[in-house]
Amino acid sequence: MFSSILLQAGVAHESFTQFLAENIQIFLSYTGFANATPGHFIMLLVGLLFIFLAIKYEFEPMLLIPIGFGILIGNIPFKDAGLQLGIYEEGSVFNILYQGVKQGWYPPLIFLGIGAMTDFSALISNPKLLLIGAAAQFGIFGAYIIALQMGFDPSQAGAIGIIGGADGPTAIFLSSKLAPNLMGAIAVSAYSYMALVPIIQPPFMRLLTTKKERLIRMKPPRAVSQTEKIIFPIAGLLLTAFLVPSGLPLLGMLFFGNLCKESGVTRRLAETARGPLIDVITMLLGITVGASTQATQFLTVNSIKIFGLGALSFVIATCAGVLFVKFFNLFLKEGNKINPLIGNAGVSAVPDSARISQIVGLEYDPTNYLLMHAMGPNVAGVIGSAVAAGILLGFLG
């Protein structure tokens, strides 16, 4: 009976048990167990580590949970049978979601949300803090120099250097344009180090400052009028975008989001941008960036180099910010001096690096609150890294 059916279907088997055995064998060849490589297990462990860090130590959980889980999704081994499963297979669900990363349209939407949730008051009341945000961008170019010496070509070096801007969306945006093949490693590296800011920055902040400098008290920022807050995004956009038009997608959305917030008449738009919109995009971006780290594509010598360079760029950026404040203080009158502990906040990583300034500052003087002051260079760092990305894109794109 069965053999006649099989013969009709064009496949003959000696016995039904053999047919079943073959089917089970085929099924097993499609399972993750049959297709797993040591690389997959390494990446799965990395994903689990990210999730552990996010839950146990609350290191940037909004980023590390989606990225960590994305790494798990991206590293489930499977046989490539044209089923449109993997993130790199055209037409697959993950590939469609990944287009936001690949084509670079998630980052500007994230910037829209960042703009709608950022209060630039600290910066407007003390605009000289903008220069700290500029100085910290040296991390980008320090890493660029080292990457060139490690054998990366200029466009790859530029994409790697942007990790030093400590701004995940900017890193994804630039690497998708300059070095798409390195984007996964760059994105994961940027987000990982942003989460590790509480570990990376404090030792260098302590190393480069004296006890006397750490105790500097800054003047409380003055209250800023709404008119100033409205002018800031408009003037900021016109100036920075005229200077670096290639940064327009990021800068345009950042300042647009901020204008929605500060205008006072588009509250619903601002709330959507800083609430549901940024949440949705963060989830999609995190999960797809994580899933893009398939062991076969991700575990390369270049990825290891990128991780090393990423750490180095954060260190350089932190040191550049702190040292610049010390240098700047030479020209400032007593009473107007800046506490160099806010120099680290010049790297973006909003608001974590500003929080680090506050925590380290409180260790030395429990009544010296640096958070509001540190938010100035922190948001200046966002503008600075977007401008730096625009420059790199203009030069190397």
Added chain:
Amino acid sequence: MTNKRFGVLLLLMVLFAFGAQAQQTTSVRINEVLVVNEENFMDDYGHRHPWIELYNNSAGTVDLGGCYLTNDKNNPTMYVIPKGDVLTKIPPHQQALFWADKEEQRGTFHVNFVLDPTKENYIALYDSDGRTLIDEVTIPAGQKADISYGRSMDGTGDWINFTRVTPKANNITLNVNEKVENFRINDSWGIGMTITSMAVVFCGLFVLYLIFKQIGNASIRASQRRAAQAAAVTGGTVSANAGQESGEIFAAISMALYEISDDNHDIENTVLTIRKVQRRYSPWSSKIYGLRETPVLKK
């Protein structure tokens, strides 16, 4: 008032629409022309004719449908490029090829004039209004066979002769990114990039600093003026720090006002009240839903 607003809005929309239209079609350029085609590119019918290559020099798709091609200065609407043909949509930085064979019945890309190698050939592209000149070129007489006349850079640049003819392809093919190569050769250490970029970042943020320094000063002066006006009315005095008060002061004042207006529980009564709560009927608490039906013995 509403009509006025509507009018302004409509005007802006119309201007925008005109701007968008102009931006699209005016970015097309006559890019390469072959007047004598002896052993070069053949059309779909297997014939060799002179051809005109148009190039979309923009980052958006442009539809040529409705535009005009002509070889007569006095007749700008000599050949209308048919509308409704999807092939007339040129993707960004791509080309469209028109055959100058006077065989317009053969399709959209066959124009109703020919090019004469014995004399100067004027070719022009007009917008769909038949009046707006988009691009024009005069090809010198005596063009040699299978040598085209085209722009040195696609969409821009001077007109030169090409021995390597490139129908429906870029006139200049770049194998490397020149900008990256320049940095690779001339700035292998990355010092130039670092200095230039840091200078630009600093300049940008420094100018922003200067602007907001001035805006801040103006804001402080305005606050001081307002404080002086208020003092004149109330008979109070203006503090030297007027206009530069810290946000903390305002926060403290706001908190105090909030407490005054909202703090109604300075003296708590110490009477404990047990209020009887009455619930209406709810099916969740109804016993009839909690009981099983009595089983009926069927015989």
